[in-house]
Amino acid sequence: MRIAVGGFQHETNTFAPTKADYAAFEQADSWPALQRGEGLLSAFEGMNVPIAGFIDAASSGNTLLPLVWCSATPSAHVTEDAFERIMAMMLEDLREAGSFDAVYLDLHGAMVTEHFDDGEGEILRRVRAAIGPRVPLVASLDLHANVTARMVGEADALVAYRTYPHVDMAETGARAAEHLFHLVKSGARQAKAMRRLDYLIPLTAQCTLIEPAASLYGLVSETEGHVSGNGRVSSVSFTTGFPPVDIPECGPVVVAYADTEAAAAEAAQRIADAVREAEPDFREKLWSARDAVAHAIAHSSPGKGPIVLADTQDNPGAGGNGDTIGILSELIAQDARNACLAVLFDPESAARAAEAGEGARVSLALGAKTGGAPDEHPLEGEFEVMRVTDGEFLATGPFYGGSRMSLGRTVRLRTGGVQVVVASRKGQCADKEMIRHTGLDPRELGILVVKSSVHFRADFGPMASEVLVVESPGPNTADLAKLPFTRLRKGLRVTPMGEGFGVS
Ligand SMILES: [Zn+2]
Structure with missing residues (x-):
């Protein structure tokens, strides 16, 4: 297989003091500097980074075609200049890659730019427009992604981390690779189901080493691979969301992929019901x-x-x-x-x-x-x-x-x-x-x-x-109740068991 591989990572807190400009993506921080060309394929060796796990799982027997990869430390919005420059590189690299069987992107899922609420939705939309409807497009996501309907619509699959602290970033890249192989080999589309939760989960309560997240992620792992009369569930992700983001689609989401619509819906609903039940346990002491x-x-x-x-x-x-x-x-x-x-x-x-x-x-x-x-x-x-x-x-x-x-x-x-x-x-x-x-x-x-x-x-x-x-x-x-939100969707509870946004 010829697989194009790239990434564009940013976690945006729309209330933070400083924006992420192009220089923030170009330089190294706790992750490598912006990568492009053949060097990308060896730049992440041994690191706990999604693209490292993907490359490791996919390199033998396949040809990997490097696209741009970059990340910046979380901050306020990605500047329009940075987003447009980096997307121009990604699309140029895609053109130069020529023909390919699939595309993998290492994304975060909570990017907001100066000009788009849904950074990753826009990245996936542009990449999809460039590669056409048939080439499988798979992205890995951070557990803190604010997954949007557009992201789910444009990608064939979104595969998210299951740990916070994120000790499984490379492992998630490898899971994305397995799913992508499955898509290319079977040649068939997987059915998708998405369920939104209607409360925000404070970051410190999202930790998967403690309850209730520990048990919920146990259920996620158990549900993936499940076979029922409706079919086989190929992938399930639960993103707890990144709360300090004043956009309508902020918050936790469950996404499931399966052989049939019914199996995908059943899996997503099962996890969503459990997350709903856990709402009181997500309250935290400060x-x-x-x-x-x-x-x-x-x-x-x-x-x-x-x-x-x-x-x-x-x-x-x-x-x-x-x-x-x-x-x-x-x-x-x-x-x-x-x-x-x-x-x-x-x-x-x-x-x-x-x-x-x-x-x-x-x-x-x-x-x-x-x-x-x-x-x-x-x-x-x-x-x-x-x-x-x-x-x-x-x-x-x-x-x-x-x-x-x-x-x-x-x-x-x-x-x-x-x-x-x-x-x-x-x-x-x-x-x-x-x-x-x-x-x-x-x-x-x-x-x-x-x-x-x-x-x-x-x-x-x-x-x-x-x-x-x-x-x-x-x-x-x-304390999310103290954030000056103005644009959340109506009825979203800003804290577990709290009041609905815009409901008086
Ligand atoms: Zn995260």
Whole structure:
């Protein structure tokens, strides 16, 4: 088979402070820089990235034709300029690929651009228009996709992750490959069914290591491959959705593919019913920074593993800039001991501290520079420079594992019993190495604050004595009822068991 392979990944938080421009897609972050041409086929080797799993599963016996692949850190809208430039590359690469039997795209599913609510729907529409109605078009999606009717309509199949933390990204690419082989070999179209849920699920409650998501994804796996009198179910995906997105089609969706309409509908309905029943269990407890720090100081003890505070509202994986200082200020105010926050984004402070050198004491105005929390001001104080690094290291945890990270110049600072890892690039703290490469073992900490919502649980969960989700200033609003939505569809419940949007 000749299979065209590409990708265009962005998770858009329409309430975030900064947009994703072309440069954001061109550069490397925790994932590789923009790839094009033959180099793409080896750029992802060993990484937990969907296209890596796809290439691995599809390369032997087939010819893979590279299209453009790129991703940017989650943020506000993708600029029109970036979207149009990247789509022009993708369509040009498709033309150059000549003839092919199928197309695979590594997409996120929650992209909003300056000019389209449904970024992936538009990507799939343009690719479909270029390849015609008969060539199978399969895309893998993030579990946080806000799947739209257009996406389902244009693609032959959408195959989503089943874990959050996303430890199965490469595995999902491989599942997409299996499904694509099946489509090409059978030559037959699969029936599709889509079911929308009518409530938003808070990000931190979507974690698949805890209930109710753990059981729901068990049901998803069990339903795929199921054979009934109606036929065989070939693929089932449940996307929990990315909530901070003010578009009518925001929210959780179930998509199923099967031999027959009846089998697809039965499978999708079965999962959707279970998700509806689980609604009360998706409510979550949020701590204030003050209470969380006081609790952590009172309950942390040496050798037990850190109490981990998730600074979810400033999660760079969900549109935060990673530079708000609410919890950091609280740690200092309450004189916490053996505490560390990671990773604070502040290139200016990292540069000043690095210039001063290890062992120096330096006066800094730390963090709060990008407007992620409009009421905050930088934290003024004197800090000891504990370590200076180039921010280049190999991630080792189950989430980022295998990725070469480039955080830019990075420093570890200390004031009293509180330390902070400061980097020159944004990065969600979801890998021990992000701290350990600065010479500090996070297992030895009493209190660890991470700028992450859920992904940190993959690597930090096993060592944590307790996890508290904290509501401290930042653009990724955890209490969805506080977001100034204006464009959701009528009746959608913004929180589990909450009130319907636009219903008074
Ligand atoms: Zn995700």
